[in-house]
Amino acid sequence: MKIGILSYRSHPFSGGQGIYIRHLSKALQRLGHQVTVLSGPPYPHLDSSIQLVKIPSLDLFESENRIKEFKLSFLYSPIDFYEWISVMTGGFPEPYTFGRRVLKYLKQSEKEFDIILDNQSLCSALIDIQKLYPLVVTIHHPITKDFTLEMENASNWKERLSSRRWHSFLPMQKRIAPKLQKIICVSEPSKLDTVTEFSVNPENIDVILNGIDIETFKLDTSVSVIKNRIVTTASADIPLKGLRFLINALPRVISDFPDTHLVVIGKSPNESKIRKLIADLGLKERISFESNLSEEEIVSIYHKSQIAVIPSLYEGFGFGAGEAMACGVPLISTHSGGLKQVIGDSALKIESGSVKEIEESIIKLFNEEETRTELSRKGRERMEEYFDWKIAAKAYIDLFEALIK
Known part of the structure; x- marks a missing residue:
């Protein structure tokens, strides 16, 4: 054809x-x-x-x-x-x-x-x-x-x-x-x-x-995970992605885990509201933005992250969630729009726009190695079974x- x-x-x-x-x-x-x-x-x-x-x-x-x-x-x-x-x-x-x-x-x-x-x-x-x-x-x-x-x-x-x-x-x-x-x-x-x-x-x-490209986005246990590193995929200037709710959750998380760092796979804010929010909360040194990355570079970020968070208010599908799960990164995600079908029961679910639920879920995963291990396994298995x-x-x-x- x-x-x-x-x-x-x-x-x-x-x-x-x-x-x-x-x-x-x-x-x-x-x-x-x-x-x-x-x-x-x-x-x-x-x-x-x-x-x-x-x-x-x-x-x-x-x-x-x-x-x-x-x-x-x-x-x-x-x-x-x-x-x-x-x-x-x-x-x-x-x-x-x-x-x-x-x-x-x-x-x-x-x-x-x-x-x-x-x-x-x-x-x-x-x-x-x-x-x-x-x-x-x-x-x-x-x-x-x-x-x-x-x-x-x-x-x-x-x-x-x-x-x-x-x-x-x-x-x-x-x-x-x-x-x-x-x-x-x-x-x-x-x-x-x-x-x-x-x-x-x-x-x-x-x-x-x-x-999901499960051949590229895959497990690699030889890579050392950086403790208390969070990864998310979001453009800073698109409200739909809900990045502001994740940023607002960081001060509480940092109070319990002082070395917490968020890596955002997406465009860095210029003069946006997100940039002002980061400055107002004193988080400039706690958040880094990475864009124009190859798939190999994105995979490397996933492998080094302890958890992933998808705070989107809506997604038609949710490639970021699927790629994180395929790499075996324990995932916290909203279940809005198509994300519900992507994550199934293989992630910690949070309500869209809830800073409190993001805080509690991050702290829970940082504290519970067994839960992280289970979500890592279930996420990878789900991608292999349904999303090739x-x-x-x-x-x-x-x-x-x-x-x-």
Whole structure:
């Protein structure tokens, strides 16, 4: 089968999209299928057997001076001009502009596909694309969840206005989702939220759990664990990840375990509320941020950490939780959204937004070696049994074959 995978951005070192694209494409290829990834920048790191078709954008979010990026040629390219104007006025046009560009490529290219899989661009061009090819669209979770939490956490009207402008692609996604032939959601909660938020017929949605790369994220008992080190995966500037609740829990933990240190796998805060919170609590020397890491570097951090904490307010799936469990790191996690399906009974569960439960759970695990050992074993076993990418890839192929027939 010739499979084309669309992804408007596929950052290899941050966020779940690059992880999803890299491992799903590899797993599908291993089953004997021909996979081509069509991606906008930042481009994914793919297995050498996978063909990458680059669909260039203006990539303005990587520019330090976006005004200087303007070119007179934009006046003759409606898509380029729209992208530049949108970014300059605080918007996020990439899902839409990627769709127009990839549609043009598909119409002009001699490359043939048996089926197209879209990675949550939910762009207007998908309506035309599904007239050309059988189309399946993955929705990890409705971005309306992110938007709602950002609005709730906005401090003033300027922040609310900025969030509304950034999420101005949402009306397009809400309009397109109900018109799609087939949707894959990565967890049952994600499906329920997609039905509610995007008004999609539940019969058009199949649930296929993501996989975890259990060959890379694995146990290594030869590595010495650093006592009282905590690891989490979270971007400092995204309220959805709940990092502030974990940070607020640290002073109590440090009072009992003075050498506690938190490693955050994610972007360091600039002038964000998180940075101010860290300074106000006097935790600058207790928290380090690590970003743009290779998978090997991430695995090394997991292996050296005594416990992992996922304080997310919502996750469509939860790669960070799965990767920690695959590495045998005892896990404390909320059970919001898709995390409930990922962790099962193999982690200490906490309620979203509860600083007290985070404090108590960290102290409990630091004190109880037997509990840490049990969670380490159960977490790894759960990933091996249910979350191998081979399982996910086979489910995708079954769905593709049924749709093509």
